[in-house]
Amino acid sequence: MKELSKLMEYRESIKVVDATLRDGGLVNNFYFTDEFVSDLYKTNVRAGVDYMEFGYKASKEMFDVDAFGKWKFCNDEDIRAVVGENNSDLKVAVMADVGRCDYKQDILPKEESPIDLIRVATYLNQMPTAIDMIEDAVKKGYETSCNIMAISNGQEGDIKVALDMLGKSPVDVIYIVDSYGALYPEQIARITDLYMEFASKYGKKLGMHAHNNQQLAFANTIEACGDGVDYLDATYSGMGRGAGNCYMESLIGFLRNPKYNIYPVVQFIDKHMNKLREEGVVWGYDLQYLMTGLLNQHPRSAIAFTQDGRKDYAEFYKELVILD
Amino acid sequence: MKELSKLMEYRESIKVVDATLRDGGLVNNFYFTDEFVSDLYKTNVRAGVDYMEFGYKASKEMFDVDAFGKWKFCNDEDIRAVVGENNSDLKVAVMADVGRCDYKQDILPKEESPIDLIRVATYLNQMPTAIDMIEDAVKKGYETSCNIMAISNGQEGDIKVALDMLGKSPVDVIYIVDSYGALYPEQIARITDLYMEFASKYGKKLGMHAHNNQQLAFANTIEACGDGVDYLDATYSGMGRGAGNCYMESLIGFLRNPKYNIYPVVQFIDKHMNKLREEGVVWGYDLQYLMTGLLNQHPRSAIAFTQDGRKDYAEFYKELVILD
Numbered sequence: 063m064k065e066l067s068k069l070m071e072y073r074e075s076i077k078v079v080d081a082t083l084r085d086g087g088l089v090n091n092f093y094f095t096d097e098f099v100s101d102l103y104k105t106n107v108r109a110g111v112d113y114m115e116f117g118y119k120a121s122k123e124m125f126d127v128d129a130f131g132k133w134k135f136c137n138d139e140d141i142r143a144v145v146g147e148n149n150s151d152l153k154v155a156v157m158a159d160v161g162r163c164d165y166k167q168d169i170l171p172k173e174e175s176p177i178d179l180i181r182v183a184t185y186l187n188q189m190p191t192a193i194d195m196i197e198d199a200v201k202k203g204y205e206t207s208c209n210i211m212a213i214s215n216g217q218e219g220d221i222k223v224a225l226d227m228l229g230k231s232p233v234d235v236i237y238i239v240d241s242y243g244a245l246y247p248e249q250i251a252r253i254t255d256l257y258m259e260f261a262s263k264y265g266k267k268l269g270m271h272a273h274n275n276q277q278l279a280f281a282n283t284i285e286a287c288g289d290g291v292d293y294l295d296a297t298y299s300g301m302g303r304g305a306g307n308c309y310m311e312s313l314i315g316f317l318r319n320p321k322y323n324i325y326p327v328v329q330f331i332d333k334h335m336n337k338l339r340e341e342g343v344v345w346g347y348d349l350q351y352l353m354t355g356l357l358n359q360h361p362r363s364a365i366a367f368t369q370d371g372r373k374d375y376a377e378f379y380k381e382l383v384i385l386d
Numbered sequence: 387m388k389e390l391s392k393l394m395e396y397r398e399s400i401k402v403v404d405a406t407l408r409d410g411g412l413v414n415n416f417y418f419t420d421e422f423v424s425d426l427y428k429t430n431v432r433a434g435v436d437y438m439e440f441g442y443k444a445s446k447e448m449f450d451v452d453a454f455g456k457w458k459f460c461n462d463e464d465i466r467a468v469v470g471e472n473n474s475d476l477k478v479a480v481m482a483d484v485g486r487c488d489y490k491q492d493i494l495p496k497e498e499s500p501i502d503l504i505r506v507a508t509y510l511n512q513m514p515t516a517i518d519m520i521e522d523a524v525k526k527g528y529e530t531s532c533n534i535m536a537i538s539n540g541q542e543g544d545i546k547v548a549l550d551m552l553g554k555s556p557v558d559v560i561y562i563v564d565s566y567g568a569l570y571p572e573q574i575a576r577i578t579d580l581y582m583e584f585a586s587k588y589g590k591k592l593g594m595h596a597h598n599n600q601q602l603a604f605a606n607t608i609e610a611c612g613d614g615v616d617y618l619d620a621t622y623s624g625m626g627r628g629a630g631n632c633y634m635e636s637l638i639g640f641l642r643n644p645k646y647n648i649y650p651v652v653q654f655i656d657k658h659m660n661k662l663r664e665e666g667v668v669w670g671y672d673l674q675y676l677m678t679g680l681l682n683q684h685p686r687s688a689i690a691f692t693q694d695g696r697k698d699y700a701e702f703y704k705e706l707v708i709l710d
Contacts, residue, residue: 069572246640247571247605248393248612274601276636281571281605288572299673311673312600315680316570324680325703331673332699349623349635349655356639356648375656379649 072318075292077112079269080310083133084115084157085295085302089345090338092117092131098334099133099144102298107150108326109314113179113293115155116141121164141176153178153205158195160188165195172203182233183209186220193231200232207235207269207293213253214244214358225257229264235293236266238286243275243305243355247285254289269293272308274300275355275364277347279308284316298327299335301343304361304368305351344368349375353382396642399616401436403593404634407457408439408481409619409626413669414662416441416455422658423457423468426622431474432650433638437503437617439479440465445488465500477502477529482519484512489519496527506557507533510544517555524556531559531593531617537577538568538682549581553588559617560590562610567599567629567679571609578613593617596632598624599679599688601671603632608640622651623659625667628685628692629675668692673699677706 082102083094094102099116106114117133125134132140136156145154154177158165169180180199184192192208199206208231210216210224228236238253245253254268261268270286270293272279283294296313300306311331314324350364353375359382367378406426407418418426423440430438441457449458456464460480469478478501482489493504504523508516513534520530532555534540534548552560562577569577578592585592594610594617596603607618620637624630635655638648674688677699683706691702 069570246393246608276639277598277601277604277633280601284570309601309676311676315600315676325700328673328677328703329700332697332701336697349652352633352635352639353652373656373660376649376653377656379652 070318073292074319075267076287076317076319077293078110078310078313078317078322079113079115079155079293079295080106080111080297081115081271081295081307082297082301082310083117085307086297086345087117087131087133088303089301090131090343091129092133094131094133096144101330101334103144103152105326105330107152109323110319110321111152111310113153113155115157115181116144117156119156119158119163119165119168119180121162121168123164124162136177138170138175138177145176148176155179155181157181157183157209158199160184160191160195163195165198169199169202169204177204179205179207181207181209181237183211185211186213186216186224189224189227193227196231196233205235206233207237208233209237209239209269209271211239212241212360213238214240214242218256221256222260225260229260229266234267235269236261237269237271237293237295238291239271240273240282242358242360243273243279243351244358245282246276246278247281250282250285251289254286254291258290267292269295271295273302273355273361274305274307274347275351275361277352279306280312280316283308283313299331299346301335301338301345304345304365305347305355306345350378353379357382394642397616398643399591400611400641400643401617402434402634402637402641402646403437403439403479403617403619404430404435404621405439405595405619405631406621406625406634407441409631410621410669411441411455411457412627413625414455414667415453416457418455418457420468425654425658427468427476429650429654431476433647434643434645435476435634435638437477437479439481439505440468441480443480443482443487443489443492443504445486445492447488448486460501462494462499462501469500472500479503479505481505481507481533482523484508484515484519487519489522493523493526493528501528503529503531505531505533505561507535509535510537510540510548513548513551517551520555520557529559530557531561532557533561533563533593533595535563536565536684537562538564538566542580545580546584549584553584553590558591559593560585561593561595561617561619562615563595564597564606566682566684567597567603567675568682569606570600570602571605574606574609575613578610578615582614591616593619595619597626597679597685598629598631598671599675599685601676603630604636604640607632607637623655623670625659625662625669628669628689629671629679630669674702677703681706
């Protein structure tokens, strides 16, 4: 049991990372209005959010630039149009997926770019490329983090090898990622313990990226926080793929550092998030996501169920367990 | 940190309590169709649920019987019409509120009644009446439990006195109740520790009744469960007052005892719960409930905000903190 004082104090080293445009972009193909993005930036600055992830640095050879909003690609000039010289404490982040990013050409030297942090996302079997991307970004002058995805389906032995590789790499932050929303808080505690072994040995920070399939994204995030994880991902109203993510409003309400302010967060949601939903953008907890989470499966079948407007939960459950 | 085995095993002493008709009844004035109630009973039996709470034993002198559905009053013959001789492992529960129940006349001797468990709900300042109700119910032959409500606003000293009174009473189960959805898992762990002191000393069981204002109802319920709490309240699709309760489907999916089955739960939701929502019954997490939870306030203002169809979250937040 955590000692009495934990919820009354705060830890200076905690960083809040807004992933709304990136994970949220997965549900609207990154078609956010310029007003939305500009307001989000200003809100994050006022709310004390530490990092704002603008989207992906996706390969323009693999993805049609006309089929997605600009935040799928995060051209430096598009970011610059929002942040200007970014005279604020907020740092700018983008995500680069292993195998879906032409990082050598598309990520420019830091001194030419408004970006501060390159977040590399990888599966366990892609670790060598992830390390190459991290080294490339560090050489160019960026902070770096690495998300190892889908660990709830990974072997602990493989995860240890990956953590050791990252430990020896120049990466700054290693993320615990519950891609399938399959993990319970007590599993997060155990996983944090494992990650912390390597983080302590190699002097790395840890991060947490949760999904809300079992309505545990916030609970798992604060569990990790209480266990010593410093970088906490959240999105406004939990907007993100499938069941979505940890809610920014819950996280900012939870944290005790006086630099965080919930009122601008509430104002932003008031102005923008209901509107998105009314326009037909769909995300968030529903029974089909609980099922794929419980079964530790990729949410793609639940996303298809949602997109098809299906409500026949019992039939869907049978499909999942019969194909399991 | 809990040891490795916790999620692979199960504890025989855990009991799942379905509170859908009772806490859910608060959002539709207890107007459930007979088919809904009959299907819910059959579903609970098939799903392995241990107790089904049918509603309140509300005073017919205080409440107009024509202004509420029958589960506000839970006449024994209405329960009997659903359960017959109740030839199942499911036990029947009702709630009796201190100050809102004519318990001496309305609760009949157990041998004449289909009810197994009388759940007494009380505020801290009403403990002597709660004890009288417990003694009355025990004398009539019932199992009893006691919910001490609104403890997140109570003084620890008063809570200890209440726990000691309950310890010395013949009550079987003492409930931890997060009426305002204000508590975080680490607070639940501390509160469980306090309640467990008295439960161990006096040989009582503990229960958990959570609200979902911060999307922590399920997380808090499994935190309590991991800390040794045996009686776990849940409702289908989390139906309950304001932000609702712990979702039955999440809880049944989490528990490992083979007597619990999620498929009938999914079938019931498929058939009934979306229909309720389509008919305009509103419950569940929304930003206004996060706010009252964060501020540790009764949800009545957030319920009014919801009923008025308001969406001006920022204005509502100002109202809350200005009146705070």
